[in-house]
Amino acid sequence: MGKTLVTYFSATGVTKKVAEKLAAVAEADLFEIVPEVPYTKADITWMNPVARCNKEKMGKKDVPVVGKVENMEEYDLICIGFPIWYFAAPNIINTFVKGYDFSGKKIALFATSGGSDISKSADRLQPFLSEGAEIISSKLFKPGDDEVVMKTWIENLK
Numbered sequence: 001m002g003k004t005l006v007t008y009f010s011a012t013g014v015t016k017k018v019a020e021k022l023a024a025v026a027e028a029d030l031f032e033i034v035p036e037v038p039y040t041k042a043d044i045t046w047m048n049p050v051a052r053c054n055k056e057k058m059g060k061k062d063v064p065v066v067g068k069v070e071n072m073e074e075y076d077l078i079c080i081g082f083p084i085w086y087f088a089a090p091n092i093i094n095t096f097v098k099g100y101d102f103s104g105k106k107i108a109l110f111a112t113s114g115g116s117d118i119s120k121s122a123d124r125l126q127p128f129l130s131e132g133a134e135i136i137s138s139k140l141f142k143p144g145d146d147e148v149v150m151k152t153w154i155e156n157l158k
Contacts, residue, residue, distance in 0.1 A: 003074050004028035004154070008081035009035075009092050011044045015112045018141045019081045022110065025147045026154040028079070033096045036064035046085070056091045063092035069100070077106045077157060080125075084113035084140075088124040097125065102133030108157050109138040 006028045008019035016032070023030040043052035056063055069075075080097070082089045089109070107129065111118045122135040129135070139153050 002076035004077045004079065004158075005031060005069065005072075005075040006079045006081065007031040007033055007069065007096070009033040009083075009090060009096070010081075011039050011083055011090075014143055015081050015083050017143055018110065018112055018145070021145075021147065022079065022081070022141075022150050022154070025151045026079070028154075029075075031067075031069050033092060034066045035092055036066050053085055053090065057086050061091055062095040062098075063090070065092060065096055065099070072100050075105065077108065078102065079108045079110055079154075079157075081110045081112075084111050084116040084118060084121070087116050087120045089121055093125065094128045097128045100130070102130045104132055105134075106157065107133055107135045109135060110153075111138070111140050112143065113140060 004026050006019050006023040006026060008015050010016035010019070019030065039052065045051045046053055055061070080093060082093050109118065109121050109125065111121060118138045118140045122138050126135060137157055141150070
């Protein structure tokens, strides 16, 4: 098995903590997906119908990202993490995956959420992945999940 990359978007820091812990137990490289225009608290207040997160999701808008993963071809397993927005990944994840050729790579999704599950995320993200990319697993983590839970999940992916 080649190298593993844990990449993530975090709006409030919750997903970041999970991603850092996951990367440590997986002995993986870590890459943060950063929006070109940072989100404010008002931007992610989903209860406000005119909040940025709602406009992006409903308008199916791309969210430009800053930076690129160097040497993506070196990774065999890519774990992509995000908070659940509307039962799926935020649009920034769609934009991110469209920027790479994931052919022949294994993709594992992980997410954090205050109440939604991850069950629809893979189906909604798959159309944005390059042909030949396979989403092999989706896992919802809680900030308090210990390293054993994460290590078991990662080992089952390899």
